[in-house]
Amino acid sequence: MTYGDSGVVERITPWALGAAVFLLSMASASGSIGVETTQPAPVPVVVAAASGVAAFFARRSPWPLAATAALAYPWLLMWPAAAAASYYAGTRLRRRHLWLYTGGAVVVIALGGLVSRLSDSYRAMVAGTPANMLLIACALLGLPVVGGLWVRARRQVIEAMRAQVDQLRREQVLRADQARGQERTRIAREMHDVVAHRVSLMVLHAGALEVSAPDERTAEAATLIGAVGRQALGDLREVLGVLRSQGSARVPQPTLSDLDRLLEQSRTLGIVVNRHDEGGVRPIDHSAERTAYRVVQEALTNVHKHAGDAETDVFVRYLPAELEVIVRNRCPVRPDALPGSGWGLVGLRERVELAGGTLAAGPLAEGGFQVLARIPAA
Incomplete structure (x- = not known):
């Protein structure tokens, strides 16, 4: 029922x-x-x-x-x-x-x-008659009272079982939360011990290179590497704080307003990056802007790794119901390209799909590579 x-x-x-x-x-x-x-x-x-x-x-x-x-x-x-x-x-x-x-x-x-x-x-x-009076007493008093007592006992048992099920459900949720918290702490510890340590070494070596650089261009590159490394350490520290606090903290997330700063970092490394905003620029949901920022960030990272100083175009198109982001370079892959993890675009596609969008990435017929993402932004 x-x-x-x-x-x-x-x-x-x-x-x-x-x-x-x-x-x-x-x-x-x-x-x-x-x-x-x-x-x-x-x-x-x-x-x-x-x-x-x-x-x-x-x-x-x-x-x-x-x-x-x-x-x-x-x-x-x-x-x-x-x-x-x-x-x-x-x-x-x-x-x-x-x-x-x-x-x-x-x-x-x-x-x-x-x-x-x-x-x-x-x-x-x-x-x-006494016999009939006894039968009537059983029919009108004994049996109905016993039936009522049985119904009440059954209700109490059912209520107790429901309370026990609710308690078990709460305990299961609590154990799951504890397991997630322990896993987050373990991940945070591993990230601190491995990633943070190596990024710190990178920043230290960049500082040493800046001091002993033989020319001004090398010193500027070392300065930029050190700045980017320190920013990465700051971001990593905030992420570790979120993991350790099980999500109680709120880390400021980048949006499209931070995109110019991201592009300027790539330009400082010698890549010509052109930004094109198309359509009626309007405020959209922060999660859509954050996803778009991560698409551009990962695409530019792949350009640095695989296409050297190839000129790159970044298109941000405000469509009626979507935000379209395109990152395109027209240079074939370098033979001395840096190795990648192979999971960057996979994780990026998962991020876009979780936002309700689609992502397509692949080489262009005339050479180069393109990443195109469409993110709902009504």
């Missing part, structure tokens, strides 16, 4: 119970499933209606229904209200109140038996 179905049942049950108690009470008073009453017709109708109304509110408290049954059974031998009250007493009442109800119900059944015994009619035979 779905949650919606359960809600419908919860709303219908009181009405169904009230109607059932009323109809069964009328059937009992008419003799169909009980002893026919000798009272005038309006009396059983009023008592049956009162029993139905009390049954409607029995889920809140069984006492009004029990009071109605205490009147209906001894007077009219009308039993449905008593049976329903006993069931709800089992589901709702605590131990002391349940014992109080049971004692009162025994008195009511005994009183009904006594009234029946004193009457000279069919009722005396049905409800006035």
Whole structure:
């Protein structure tokens, strides 16, 4: 049963119970499933209606229904209200109140038996003998109370199981978070021990080369290498801080406003880089700008590695629903190209696809290489 179905049942049950108690009470008073009453017709109708109304509110408290049954059974031998009250007493009442109800119900059944015994009619035979009084007590008190107690125990077991499942789910999430935190710490430690150490050595060697450079051009190159290395160390330090703090810190991420600085670094290394902005320049989502920046950064890194001082064009096109970034150089791959990890474009494609875009990279027919990314930026 779905949650919606359960809600419908919860709303219908009181009405169904009230109607059932009323109809069964009328059937009992008419003799169909009980002893026919000798009272005038309006009396059983009023008592049956009162029993139905009390049954409607029995889920809140069984006492009004029990009071109605205490009147209906001894007077009219009308039993449905008593049976329903006993069931709800089992589901709702605590131990002391349940014992109080049971004692009162025994008195009511005994009183009904006594009234029946004193009457000279069919009722005396049905409800006035000790054996029948015992059977009626079991039918109207014992079985409904036991059924109510079983239903309450079952509900408690189900609630306990649900609470246990929720607890296990929370513990599983906590263990997963702890495992992720430990893995992030391990990655941060490895990055610090390997990458940070080697970048630091690069910065130190660049500083030494700057001091002992034989010419001005070499000194400028060493200065730039040292500056880029120190910037890389700063970025790495921020990333390590995020990993160690499990993402609680927020590192400022580059956007398209930082693109000119990135291009200037490549120009300082001797590459002619031309930037072309096309379309209506407008503010777009920061995640799209960050992805576009990383596309240009990785593409320029590949130019440095594989194409030397090839002239490169960077196109940033603001399309109606997308941001298109193209990085294109027209120089074949150098024979002395620096080795790469082979994962740069793979990781870049994954980054673009996570942003909902597409990335295509490959050699041009006339020579050179092109990286093209389309990133949603509505």
